[in-house]
Amino acid sequence: MNVLILSIFWGIVMMFSGIALKKKGIATGLAIAGVLILLLGNLGDMSTVVITTSTFNDMLAFRGYNVLFISIVLVATLMYFLVSGREIENVGTGGFDYYALIFFVLTGIVIASSFNNLLMLFLGIEIISIPLYILTGSDKKNLKSNEASLKYFLMGSFSTGIMLLGIAFIYGDSGSLAIVPAPSPFGFSFTSLPTLSAVGALLLMFSLAFKVSAAPFHFWTPDVYDGAPTVFTSFMATIVKAGTFIAFFRMFAGGFASVQGSWGLAMQVIIFLTLLIGNLTAVFQQSAKRMMSYSSIAQAGFMLLAIYAHNDMAKEGFLVYTAAYVLATIGVFALLSRVADPGFQGFNGLAKKEPLLAATTTICLLSLAGIPLTGGFLGKYYMLVATAKAGGPFWLVIFAVICAAISIYYYFRLIIAMYFKEGNPEMAPVSRGLKFWLVVLCVLILALGIFPYEVLLNNLLSL
Amino acid sequence: MDVLLLQAVKSVATADVNSSINYLPIVLQLLVAIGIVVLMMTGTHLLGPKRKTEDKLKNFESGIDAVGNARQPMAIKYFLVAILFVLFDVEVIFFYPYAVNFRALGWEGFLAVLGFVGFFLVGFIYIIKKGALSWED
Numbered sequence: 001m002n003v004l005i006l007s008i009f010w011g012i013v014m015m016f017s018g019i020a021l022k023k024k025g026i027a028t029g030l031a032i033a034g035v036l037i038l039l040l041g042n043l044g045d046m047s048t049v050v051i052t053t054s055t056f057n058d059m060l061a062f063r064g065y066n067v068l069f070i071s072i073v074l075v076a077t078l079m080y081f082l083v084s085g086r087e088i089e090n091v092g093t094g095g096f097d098y099y100a101l102i103f104f105v106l107t108g109i110v111i112a113s114s115f116n117n118l119l120m121l122f123l124g125i126e127i128i129s130i131p132l133y134i135l136t137g138s139d140k141k142n143l144k145s146n147e148a149s150l151k152y153f154l155m156g157s158f159s160t161g162i163m164l165l166g167i168a169f170i171y172g173d174s175g176s177l178a179i180v181p182a183p184s185p186f187g188f189s190f191t192s193l194p195t196l197s198a199v200g201a202l203l204l205m206f207s208l209a210f211k212v213s214a215a216p217f218h219f220w221t222p223d224v225y226d227g228a229p230t231v232f233t234s235f236m237a238t239i240v241k242a243g244t245f246i247a248f249f250r251m252f253a254g255g256f257a258s259v260q261g262s263w264g265l266a267m268q269v270i271i272f273l274t275l276l277i278g279n280l281t282a283v284f285q286q287s288a289k290r291m292m293s294y295s296s297i298a299q300a301g302f303m304l305l306a307i308y309a310h311n312d313m314a315k316e317g318f319l320v321y322t323a324a325y326v327l328a329t330i331g332v333f334a335l336l337s338r339v340a341d342p343g344f345q346g347f348n349g350l351a352k353k354e355p356l357l358a359a360t361t362t363i364c365l366l367s368l369a370g371i372p373l374t375g376g377f378l379g380k381y382y383m384l385v386a387t388a389k390a391g392g393p394f395w396l397v398i399f400a401v402i403c404a405a406i407s408i409y410y411y412f413r414l415i416i417a418m419y420f421k422e423g424n425p426e427m428a429p430v431s432r433g434l435k436f437w438l439v440v441l442c443v444l445i446l447a448l449g450i451f452p453y454e455v456l457l458n459n460l461l462s463l
Numbered sequence: 464m465d466v467l468l469l470q471a472v473k474s475v476a477t478a479d480v481n482s483s484i485n486y487l488p489i490v491l492q493l494l495v496a497i498g499i500v501v502l503m504m505t506g507t508h509l510l511g512p513k514r515k516t517e518d519k520l521k522n523f524e525s526g527i528d529a530v531g532n533a534r535q536p537m538a539i540k541y542f543l544v545a546i547l548f549v550l551f552d553v554e555v556i557f558f559y560p561y562a563v564n565f566r567a568l569g570w571e572g573f574l575a576v577l578g579f580v581g582f583f584l585v586g587f588i589y590i591i592k593k594g595a596l597s598w599e600d
Contacts, residue, residue, distance in 0.1 A: 012585060015589055016589065019592040019593065
């Protein structure tokens with residue numbers, strides 16, 4: 001509850017500071033202060049120091065797992081602000097408005113990660129989406145950014161319509177908006193839903209798959225990620241993706257887990273297609289920015305495995321995977337937004353010019369590819385073991401391993417370009433602060449891979 | 464199922480409600496809806512006279528000849544005012560149920576509405592300070 005209230009409040013504070021303070025450079029500091037306050041509020045949520053105990057008639061639940069998830073999101077946001085604050089300020093006039101929108105997105109993520117009611121799910125997803133449409137089009141003079149924004153808006157609102165239709169079906173069948181499937185007057189069995197609810201659950205799943213850019217609902221992702229200013233692409237591919245995924249996780253791995261007979265097969269198909277299309281298409285990309293957007297589709301395939309498996313291992317693994325993926329992607333995008341040419345050739349010889357930046361990016365890429373000692377490896381390992389333990393189809397596990405192997409190819413292409421090709425990449429100046437925070441980011445990723453319990457998972461036990 | 468009236472008979476046992484025969488009226492309605500559309504479209508296409516002149520095929524611009532490209536920057540002041548008007552108009556709509564239940568809701572309801580208006584006021588101050596309503600540039 002604390003984080004929900006504080007994030008709205010700080011969003012408004014950011015809005016009005018934009019009017020009151022004309023000086024440049026304050027926005028990032030104020031935003032970082034805001035995230036720190038949110039983190040304090042999050043600590044309060046964990047230890048029952050709360051502003052109010054109201055849960056809106058049990059429509060939201062702030063305990064245990066999702067509170068820990070919110071703290072992952074907040075730490076990731078903090079790192080994001082520290083690493084790319086300068087870029088956010090450069091997009092518009094001072095950046096206050098964009099920071100305000102980011103705080104409103106955080107509000108949406110808090111609702112999406114703690115809903116107990118389908119209406120709250122809808123509200124959370126919408127509060128996440130609407131500021132994103134604006135952020136995508138924030139480069140107002142750029143035609144590509146405008147196009148991406150319009151495309152995202154039209155397709156996003158269409159998928160929201162599908163979600164509402166699904167919710168209406170579920171409500172029409174069971175007369176309840178609870179995320180636990182209610183017994184329907186049309187008959188109820190314990191492994192699958194009655195037809196009308198099943199159709200509703202599938203529609204809900206498709207629209208959430210759209211929001212997390214899982215294939216075959218991924219077509220908007222490359223265009224939108226490519227058209228949006230790179231800083232906001234970084235935000236969308238990481239924090240927002242995690243926020244929508246927790247909604248997906250809570251809905252299907254929590255509430256509707258008991259009726260997997262109704263949605264399990266569709267989920268298998270979605271996972272298979274996401275892994276296949278994401279990885280294979282990423283191989284053929286010539287631009288690192290587009291490669292990262294396909295990589296985010298491919299990584300979504302792995303995260304979906306946690307929803308399919310939905311056992312204790314999947315729950316832990318989901319946290320590790322999200323944290324590792326989000327941090328590593330922020331690290332890669334920090335470099336991407338400073339290099340003038342987003343194509344692979346734009347990175348040629350970067351290791352000679354900026355050895356530290358190349359090293360941190362390499363660690364992030366290794367984590368994304370799932371090389372041992374990094375958080376990404378542990379996340380992937382958790383996902384595969386969880387699926388196997390849950391009795392998921394074995395071919396899917398094998399296929400996921402093959403896809404992880406394919407992903408090494410396109411991540412290493414960037415590493416090879418940086419280290420083994422000659423060239424003089426054109427890039428924006430890199431401050432000492434950025435380098436410091438990138439090193440901190442890499443330490444976090446490595447720590448997550450080596451001491452996952454000390455860094456993250458022990459908190460889960462204590463909640 | 465009363466076929467003549469296309470209505471489900473009221474005394475159907477609850478277990479029977481889900482049987483597919485009771486959805487027949489919906490299917491019929493669907494068929495009629497699609498049928499009418501198809502009939503009208505093909506009918507006008509086949510029966511109507513076809514006189515294709517250049518003037519007729521031109522984009523309709525309220526009777527004025529089209530001038531230049533429509534994709535030009537233009538002032539959005541009217542649009543902005545219209546959107547903001549809608550926003551604050553909706554606020555008034557929310558007063559209606561409150562006004563009806565004014566007495567029943569008591570002080571708690573009053574404070575809630577005050578909070579609601581307060582949030583709107585914050586937005587209003589923001590748009591004024593942002594200069595969204597200043598007509599002259």
